[in-house]
Amino acid sequence: MNSSLIWIAKHHGLDSHRYYVKFHESTPHCQTVEDYETLLPWNIEMEKVGANAVAV
Secondary structure (H helix, E strand, C coil): CHHHHHHHHHHCCECHHHHHHHHHHHHHHCCCHHHHHCCCCCCCCHHHHCECCCCC
């Protein structure tokens, strides 16, 4: 799953390292499905994880 998170983050133009760290910092605080859904690359706040100049 870890490599999938990195690939999907890159695909959505996110800084994959920052996304991976933020994802793993946030998951212990998730209590509902909606909490987890906010961490998906297409839902997460871009300024929290940074955006690459070009999506790969």
